Amino acid sequence: MEAYRRPRPQAFDRRSRASLFERAGFNSLDPVLLFAGIALIAFSIYTLGVATSNDVPGNPYYYVVRQSIYAVVGIALMFAVARIDYSRFRELRVGIYTAMIASILLVFMFAEATRGSHRWIELPFFTFQPSELGKVLLVVTLAAFAIDRSRRGDSDVRRTVRLLALGMFPAALVFMQPDLGTALVYGVITLSVLFIAGVPWTHFAALIGGAVALIATVLVIAPAVGVPILAPYQQDRLTAFLHPSDDPADSSYQINQALIAVGSGGKTGRGDDATQTNNGFLPERHTDFIFAVVGERFGFVGAAFLLFLYALVIWRALRTMTLSKNLYGSMIAGSIAAMLLFQIFVNIGMNVGIMPITGIPLPLMSSGGSSVIVTFLALGLLQSIYVQAQLTSRRGTTPF
């Protein structure tokens, strides 16, 4: 690892011939990933522009302006992170992990109650959601702990249990906020780190068995014996998608309206006749249900294009995972790929009526500063891994 940091005379030669673009380090970024990320945020801003112009009285560009500011901040941070060697985060793992736990705990102490949950910290210009930032911090630190464990030579079981504990502790905190969706994302991150770290299949089998038992306990057994773990609205939301037509006025109202919006979009979309969006039938259309807006307005063509952009991101993330110069980078890239894939699948799934409503935002599409900026940070990490891999491969070393 020390070898990476050693300055090499060859680099000076290259820099002397480099253009401004190259000197900024852009030439070694993954161009496809860069394009997909910027295209997604542009799509998001455009969609918000047409869907939310009547949502805030007297301010038709409220969401557009905010999302644009988040995009600029996010992209700047992405470039900044891309230029840092991600390997440095490994050394800071304990500090970062502690800070992450502390920030989540801080929410409980200071945050205002918003719609019954404690998720946000009010800052002067920005409502900060620590659990969002926690997603990338958890990826970076959990992967580092995994490497750490492997170096110390712990036994397989001990290692798996320790990593699980490190991942599930913040997940439990977030669940208590209560934010079921983000807690599930933490769980996915933990599982994917374990998976890429090479935890034996038997452990996974045990984990999946445990997860099934947990879900059964939470949804069926606990309510049956009178110890509800989920709030009634959470329970409703989790099961309503199984019977969307039961009561149009209740939990399944959102699912019904989203289904009607997506379905009515047809092949090419309804354009300005998108009444589900324009007349306010679609709830949360700037956040959780923005995919339904896309589906209604741009139809199958638009939705498929959006899927294509996400597919590009996942593809490049998985590719970066295989190109990484070290296992740490592979674990980060793989976990980010799994995290984004999970969010995309669950969010779009709930928009098309095949997944429960969990309040997970659609990365880079849903309006919201924390989510947009954190997703760009994740893309920045991918770029960093990609850049480092390029540098290393030029020096003639292979990642493995």
Next chain:
Amino acid sequence: MGPDWRRPPQPSQFAFRAAVLGGVGLLAFAIIFLRLWYLQVLSGDEYVAKAQNNQVREFTVQAPRGEVVDRHGEVLVDNRTALELQVKTTDLPQSKVRRQRLFERVGDVAHLRPAQIRNKIRAEEKECAACPVVLRRDVPYDTVYYLRENQSRFPGITVERVYVRHYPQGSLAAHLLGYAGEVDSTQLDDPQYEALQPGDQVGKDGVEAAYDSLLRGTNGESKVQVDAAGQPTGGQLSSREPRTGNDLVLTIDDAVQRAGEQGIASIGLPGGFVAMNIHNGQLYGLGSSPSYDPSLFAKPRISPATYKALNSKANGAPLFDRATNGFYPTGSTFKPITALAALDSGKLGLNEIINDTGDFDLGDGQVLHNAGDAVNGPIDLRQALKVSSDIFFYTLGARTNVDSGDGGPIQQWSRALGLGEPTGLDVAGEGTGRVPTPQQRNSAFKANTSPDSACGEEVCLEKGEVTDRAWSLGDNVNLAVGQGDLQADPLQMAVVYAAIANGGDVVRPHVGMRVTDPQGRTIQEIDPAVRDHVDIDPAAQRTILDGLHGAAMEPGGTSYPVFGGYPVDIAGKTGTAETAQGDQSWYMAVAPYDNPKYVVAVTVERGGFGADTAAPVARLILDQLLQVDESKVEQVSSDGPVE
């Protein structure tokens, strides 16, 4: 099996796990892609339809009912608009707590207690589950504006502009006009009302019910685009204008009606009256006193206390219609029927003289007398009618008595002229009355003396029954002068006198004359055919009318004090029937005498002699029919009323 953690993982193992991740990603995207394909490409049209349904709300636009006017176009019933605070129960919040808070907010605005609102809704839901519940009528405008501006805080609460029945003439003809109200669930199940929606107005009684299908309009409908909050977005999709109901022209003359109602009301006793055309059955007046304010029934719900007061005997039971349901013995007004029966059956010659000695021996020790113990000496039929000799008609009653079955000629003629059954008035709710027969009394009497009855062999009277003895001669003698078990109402008696005056046509009385559309074009004339015809010997008819003419216009006639100085010659008969409550006062008039056109019947409960109360009211009615100025009626010297 697991990799060696002390060293970097094997590239092959790592590549496999990367491939698994990629596979999961591919699967996820494939699932979403196929789901999108299904939703948007395969089922797109279905969801477009759902999206369009989502934003369309249908509003019913209430059609006003037609107006009811009298024969000269005087408005009796029209409409006014009112603002109604309504609850659409289907749009109320599901949660009990939110419902309660909503009721508290509504209560503040409408000055009602939440419990009152709940009770109203509960009561209405029993009647009609889907009907809107009216909380308050005629809400002030500031309340309306407040509710409109804060509609989102009042889900299910609306203010509707509705048409309400309005009665410019007050209580005039209240019994006849009836009322319209919200359709109830039993009516909704009736195929006759299949076009109606919950909340629609429908005729419930009187003319409103009888001519409901003509008076009722066709509701309009408008489909508008609304947003998720139910607020119209301005897009009008389709609309159908409401069609106002047809207008109904009644045969009633408001002046005649008012004269009758005020005439009886001025006496201060309950009574009823009829004024009818003898040829076609058109009713110029048909009323009962005391009357009531029909707009009480235009309200969404009549209070139990008000309803009780309307039925209370102490108030004269204003709801009770004495013109079509007031059944009393008719007293001497029955005598023309007895005369016709006796003449037709040969029991009396047209000029036959009977000596009125003032006494009539029933043969069982009972001796009957004339009213006022008068002695009229030898008289013929004409004289007997003029002075209303009871002895003369007792004699006819005895001559025509038949002790079994449906009785003799008097019963036959009574039934033929329309007594004992409804007259077929075009407004429902008429009573039947009774023509007493031997068979009725004997069967009731026998049943009552059977050993199985409650009293065994002893006679015991059930409440209201008169079955303490079998039919006897006295029953027929009583019937001959309109006493005893006879029960007839003013409308039936008017039909009887019309038949005598017109030569035997038993007309079908009616109040509907013509139906016109809102533009005033006649779409239906109402002219029902006569119900029956009885052959009346013209000589007998002439003699009877002549007798009645003498009774009204000649000195010594029973109603001479009232009609002696009347500018138009009429034929009239007084009646005083003994009832448990007191003497029932009757007067029957046919006018003008030389060319009869109108029949007037008046009865007053506890009114004493016919000439005292009923005849003056009949004169007030005739004033209007014959255009007579009451101040020009000559006063004649009175010998005192005689019966």
